[in-house]
Amino acid sequence: MKVTLGLLQHACSANPQENLDRALALARDAAGQGAQIICTQELFRSEYFCQSEDHANFALAESIPGPTTDAFCRFAEAHGVVVVASLFERRAPGLYHNSAAVVDADGTLLGIYRKMHIPDDPQFYEKFYFTPGDLGFRAWETRYGRIGVLICWDQWYPEAARLTALQGAEILFYPTAIGWMPSEKAEFGAIQHDSWETIQRSHAIANGCYVASVNRIGHEAPAGGEGLEFWGQSFVAGTSGEIIAKAAVDREEVLLAEVDLAKIDVTRTHWPFLRDRRVDVFGDLTRRFID
Numbered sequence: 001m002k003v004t005l006g007l008l009q010h011a012c013s014a015n016p017q018e019n020l021d022r023a024l025a026l027a028r029d030a031a032g033q034g035a036q037i038i039c040t041q042e043l044f045r046s047e048y049f050c051q052s053e054d055h056a057n058f059a060l061a062e063s064i065p066g067p068t069t070d071a072f073c074r075f076a077e078a079h080g081v082v083v084v085a086s087l088f089e090r091r092a093p094g095l096y097h098n099s100a101a102v103v104d105a106d107g108t109l110l111g112i113y114r115k116m117h118i119p120d121d122p123q124f125y126e127k128f129y130f131t132p133g134d135l136g137f138r139a140w141e142t143r144y145g146r147i148g149v150l151i152c153w154d155q156w157y158p159e160a161a162r163l164t165a166l167q168g169a170e171i172l173f174y175p176t177a178i179g180w181m182p183s184e185k186a187e188f189g190a191i192q193h194d195s196w197e198t199i200q201r202s203h204a205i206a207n208g209c210y211v212a213s214v215n216r217i218g219h220e221a222p223a224g225g226e227g228l229e230f231w232g233q234s235f236v237a238g239t240s241g242e243i244i245a246k247a248a249v250d251r252e253e254v255l256l257a258e259v260d261l262a263k264i265d266v267t268r269t270h271w272p273f274l275r276d277r278r279v280d281v282f283g284d285l286t287r288r289f290i291d
């Protein structure tokens with residue numbers, strides 16, 4: 001079965017409604033070009049507010065179901081497409097998550113994934129805002145295949161990709177907001193980006209599945225200071241880690257990529273990593289460190 005993916009790469013403003021309208025317009029463009037599964041970038045309804053710790057930013061959150069999922073459920077039904085939409089979820093007073101909603105092609109909200117790994121680094125102060133996910137790693141059967149969703153910092157953890165793939169996920173989607181600190185770009189920029197792309201391509205190789213990573217573009221400094229320069233370069237990797245499609249560094253783009261789900265079985269029978277896993281000796285993976 002061949003499926004066309006559509007990744008929505010764009011800049012974000014301080015206006016949530018403007019960002020939603022932009023994402024819906026790009027999604028219509030993607031659907032018009034044949035995309036069957038469409039994915040937004042991480043927290044697309046706002047600028048990346050985690051660059052500072054500011055209680056006022058909690059006002060950006062919304063419930064699921066809520067306005068954004070309602071809009072994408074209507075969109076999915078009207079266009080017959082699957083949608084993965086990243087949201088700042090208000091679960092209850094004082095309880096917030098970095099989440100992604102999965103909507104099937106008939107407009108049904110299939111479920112949500114809550115980001116499991118929460119960073120706390122300079123200009124990525126996510127622990128101030130987000131409670132770690134408590135729904136585990138999940139995969140959903142959609143009209144166009146079985147998909148899994150992980151979010152940004154989850155990208156660096158092979159365990160997350162593996163556990164999602166073991167639930168039958170044929171495509172791993174990674175909504176993302178990652179970029180350079182302008183003062184570090186000259187010295188560390190190339191290696192930072194190369195590491196980011198390499199680790200995700202390795203998930204495709206190790207699990208014999210497709211990986212789709214969608215990132216934002218533009219320079220954002222909502223808290224002042226040097227801000228972040230997002231590096232774009234959304235991409236889709238094939239079942240052997242090869243780059244199938246890749247977006248620009250600094251240009252708004254609907255990145256389309258056709259993937260052949262039949263290749264998953266072919267790859268896994270020729271590179272039988274799942275067959276040869278020594279699950280009987282992996283118990284120590286649940287330990288923080290082996291002293």
